[in-house]
Amino acid sequence: MLKTVFIGAGNVAFHLAQAVHALPDAEVIQVFSRRAEKAARLSELLACTYTTDLKNTATDADLYFLAVSDGAISAVLRQLQKSPKLRKKIFVHTSGATPSDVFLPAFPRHGIFYPLQSFSLDRKPDFSTVPFCLDAARDVDFQLLFDLAAQLSKKVERVTDARRATLHVAAVFVNNFTNFMYTIGAAICGKEKVNFDLLQPLILETARKIQDNAPREMQTGPAVRGDEATITRHLNMLEEMPEFAEIYKMLTEKIRH
Amino acid sequence: MLKTVFIGAGNVAFHLAQAVHALPDAEVIQVFSRRAEKAARLSELLACTYTTDLKNTATDADLYFLAVSDGAISAVLRQLQKSPKLRKKIFVHTSGATPSDVFLPAFPRHGIFYPLQSFSLDRKPDFSTVPFCLDAARDVDFQLLFDLAAQLSKKVERVTDARRATLHVAAVFVNNFTNFMYTIGAAICGKEKVNFDLLQPLILETARKIQDNAPREMQTGPAVRGDEATITRHLNMLEEMPEFAEIYKMLTEKIRH
Numbered sequence: 001m002l003k004t005v006f007i008g009a010g011n012v013a014f015h016l017a018q019a020v021h022a023l024p025d026a027e028v029i030q031v032f033s034r035r036a037e038k039a040a041r042l043s044e045l046l047a048c049t050y051t052t053d054l055k056n057t058a059t060d061a062d063l064y065f066l067a068v069s070d071g072a073i074s075a076v077l078r079q080l081q082k083s084p085k086l087r088k089k090i091f092v093h094t095s096g097a098t099p100s101d102v103f104l105p106a107f108p109r110h111g112i113f114y115p116l117q118s119f120s121l122d123r124k125p126d127f128s129t130v131p132f133c134l135d136a137a138r139d140v141d142f143q144l145l146f147d148l149a150a151q152l153s154k155k156v157e158r159v160t161d162a163r164r165a166t167l168h169v170a171a172v173f174v175n176n177f178t179n180f181m182y183t184i185g186a187a188i189c190g191k192e193k194v195n196f197d198l199l200q201p202l203i204l205e206t207a208r209k210i211q212d213n214a215p216r217e218m219q220t221g222p223a224v225r226g227d228e229a230t231i232t233r234h235l236n237m238l239e240e241m242p243e244f245a246e247i248y249k250m251l252t253e254k255i256r257h
Numbered sequence: 258m259l260k261t262v263f264i265g266a267g268n269v270a271f272h273l274a275q276a277v278h279a280l281p282d283a284e285v286i287q288v289f290s291r292r293a294e295k296a297a298r299l300s301e302l303l304a305c306t307y308t309t310d311l312k313n314t315a316t317d318a319d320l321y322f323l324a325v326s327d328g329a330i331s332a333v334l335r336q337l338q339k340s341p342k343l344r345k346k347i348f349v350h351t352s353g354a355t356p357s358d359v360f361l362p363a364f365p366r367h368g369i370f371y372p373l374q375s376f377s378l379d380r381k382p383d384f385s386t387v388p389f390c391l392d393a394a395r396d397v398d399f400q401l402l403f404d405l406a407a408q409l410s411k412k413v414e415r416v417t418d419a420r421r422a423t424l425h426v427a428a429v430f431v432n433n434f435t436n437f438m439y440t441i442g443a444a445i446c447g448k449e450k451v452n453f454d455l456l457q458p459l460i461l462e463t464a465r466k467i468q469d470n471a472p473r474e475m476q477t478g479p480a481v482r483g484d485e486a487t488i489t490r491h492l493n494m495l496e497e498m499p500e501f502a503e504i505y506k507m508l509t510e511k512i513r514h
Contacts, residue, residue, distance in 0.1 A: 070487065097479075097487050116455055118462055118477060120470075125462075131455045157455070166449040167456065169491045173501075174442040174456050175463045176478030177508050178435045183472040185431040192423040198373055198388040198414070199424065199431050200468055205375055205382075206432045207464035211457055213377075215440040220375060221433030222354075230327065230354045234426045243511055244430075250507055251434050254500055 002026040002148065005058055007076060008067035009033035009042045009050075011119040012094050016067060019127050021046045023151050030058040059085040063144070065113065066093040073098050081106035090141050096168035099161050100135060111136030111145050114164060115153075118175055127152045133159035133167065184244050191241070223255035259283040259405065262315055264333060265324035266290035266299045266307075268376040269351050273324060276384050278303045280408050287315040316342040320401070322370065323350040330355050338363035347398050353425035356418050357392060368393030368402050371421060372410075375432055384409045390416035390424065441501050448498070480512035 002025060006017045009031055021028045031050040033039035043050035051057065057064075057080060064086070068076055073093055080086050087106055092113040103110030114133040119125055132149040135158060136142035142158065149156040159167070182203065189196040209218050222230040231252060238245035259282060263274045266288055278285045288307040290296035300307035308314065314321075314337060321343070325333055330350055337343050344363055349370040360367030371390040376382055389406040392415060393399035399415065406413040416424070439460065446453040466475050479487040488509060495502035 070484065097490070117459055118466070120466065120475075123466065129458050131458060133455070155455070155458075157452075159451075163449065163451045165490070165494060166445060166451045169494050169505075170442040170445040170451075170453070170456060171459060172478055172480075172491060172505070173438045173445070174460050176476070176480065176512070177504075178438045178460070178463055179467070179472055179476055180508060180512050181430045181435045181438065182467050183476060185427040186472050188423060188427040188430070192420065194416075194420045194423045194427075195414075196427070198390070198412070199427060201386050201388060201412075202374055202428060203431050203435070203464050203467065206435055207460050209375070209377065209380065210436070210439050210460065215436055215443050218377075219433070219436055219440060221429055223429075223433065227327065227354075233354070233422070234429060237422060237426050243514070247434075247507065247511060248426075248429070250504065251437060254504060255433070255437055257500070 002063060002144075003029050003061040004063045004065060005030045005032070005061040006042070006065045006067060007032045007054075007057070007080075008065070009035070009038040010067065010069070011121055012115065013065070013067035014042055014121060015119050015125050015127075016065065016094065016115060017042060018045060019152050020065075020148070021048075023148070026148060026151075029061055032057060054079045057083070057086065059083060059089075061089065063090045063092065063148075066091065066095075070095050070097050073102055077103065077106065090136075090144070092136075092145065096133075096164060096171065099165075100137070101161075103137075109136075109138055109141050111141055112159070112161075112164065113145055113149065114159070116167060116171070128154055131155040131157065133157055133164055135159060135161070135164070184247065188238075188241065188244065219255065221255075223252040226256065259320060259401075260286050260318040261320045261322060262287045262289070262318040263299070263322045263324060264289045264311075264314070264337075265322070266292070266295040267324065267326070268378055269372065270322070270324035271299055271378060272376050272382050272384075273322065273351065273372060274299060275302060276409050277322075277405070278305075280405070283405060283408075286318055289314060311336045314340070314343065316340060316346075318346065320347045320349065320405075323348065323352075327352050327354050330359055334359065334363065347393075347401070349393075349402065353390075353421060353428065356422075357394070358418075360394075366393075366395055366398050368398055369416070369418075369421065370402055370406065371416070373424060373428070385411055388412040388414065390414055390421055392416060392418070392421070441504065445495075445498065445501065476512065478512075480509040483513065 006013045028046045031043040039050035090109045091107045092111040112135040115130045117130045134145050186196045263270045285303045288300045296307035347366045348364045349368040369392040373388045391402045443453045
């Protein structure tokens with residue numbers, strides 16, 4: 001039985017800890033969160049203990065998941081490295097953005113356990129389709145991480161820090177910036193009291209189309225057609241929303257090139 | 258039996274004509290396209306005639322669908338209005354961008370039959386989920402269009418020209434610009450030889466999330482968190498792709514506001 005501890009009880013920890021705990025040969029023995037109610041909620045689901053003080057982190061686990069915000073990782077590690085017992089354990093973080101040298105030099109058996117998906121508390125993810133990007137300083141530890149991830153997902157890959165950083169910046173475009181396009185669409189509809197729901201099937205289809213086609217080949221719209229009349233009409237309509245007009249102009253120009 | 262003619266044999270006509278023809282009380286009696294092979298392909302699927310010359314447009318139909326490119330609609334109408342018989346018929350176009358006065362004054366019984374979805378030849382759409390935005394100059398014709406669309410889809414609405422124009426500009430953001438974000442993500446991965454497929458589940462989930470949440474509330478990422486360290490790191494990574502860096506900078510700044 002692989003014993004694990006989850007440092008963090010946010011969206012990633014909430015779902016990943018439950019999935020790990022549900023495996024036949026792994027268990028979560030403790031959850032840490034500075035926020036007691038979050039720690040309590042998750043530990044109750046896992047029927048394990050929790051702590052709100054890093055000093056009380058259990059030292060008898062094999063694998064420690066750091067699923068805290070990117071900005072908190074180093075501070076948490078600085079605290080945990082005070083325990084000589086913990087420094088001998090396997091430590092992984094679940095972040096797309098954080099280089100693995102954050103673990104050095106205190107934790108030589110470190111690794112990455114990055115589920116490339118966006119998690120929300122109220123949406124249960126289907127981990128079998130979530131790509132896991134793994135890495136580890138030692139091959140024997142990588143094998144352990146791989147065996148664990150392969151029980152959760154059909155898509156597990158070894159991904160270096162450089163490639164993970166590339167995926168993360170690409171994810172900002174396809175996830176964060178795309179969601180911002182949805183936000184603008186909703187704001188335009190809201191201003192004119194048009195039902196944004198009418199655009200939902202289009203949004204889904206746009207995402208589905210590129211599941212088996214290169215996005216470049218799926219590009220449609222006035223910009224790629226060079227349809228000046230429509231572009232001018234749209235910019236006139238956006239006159240009272242200058243921030244959106246500016247984005248429209250810039251993206252239209254870039255698509256043309 | 259409602260007799261219809263399809264002017265156009267592109268992506269919209271290809272799928273819509275087949276769906277109309279499959280209804281128990283409607284049929285397509287003729288297809289027009291200047292491109293013979295397109296007209297022939299669609300007319301064969303419908304077991305109807307086709308023509309490549311607008312002068313030969315059948316005059317014994319009840320309803321004429323103009324499903325040609327936005328830029329071609331007026332030219333096609335200028336040709337068709339030479340026939341006094343045709344000027345008495347119901348004419349609709351399927352365009353999101355074209356105002357309905359394009360039919361005036363020659364076709365007093367005009368309307369809009371706009372399926373708000375993105376169509377590709379090789380993807381059979383599920384029309385039952387496609388929102389149809391309809392309008393008509395005469396109420397009796399609107400009723401006919403509504404009855405027809407309601408057999409195709411669960412979502413049929415009367416949408417004025419102004420609201421259709423709003424939906425169309427919003428669609429540019431949520432569809433065309435979103436697809437461009439996917440294209441950039443794929444280009445970044447391509448440059449670094451990282452498998453873009455790893456981002457596909459994230460893309461789908463980003464679209465699915467807003468099916469029942471306001472996109473504004475789903476915004477995540479370094480921009481909304483004000484995570485300067487990650488933003489700086491990303492901009493450094495994009496140094497060799499200045500076009501993408503410029504877009505990253507602009508969208509990050511707009512998200513912050």
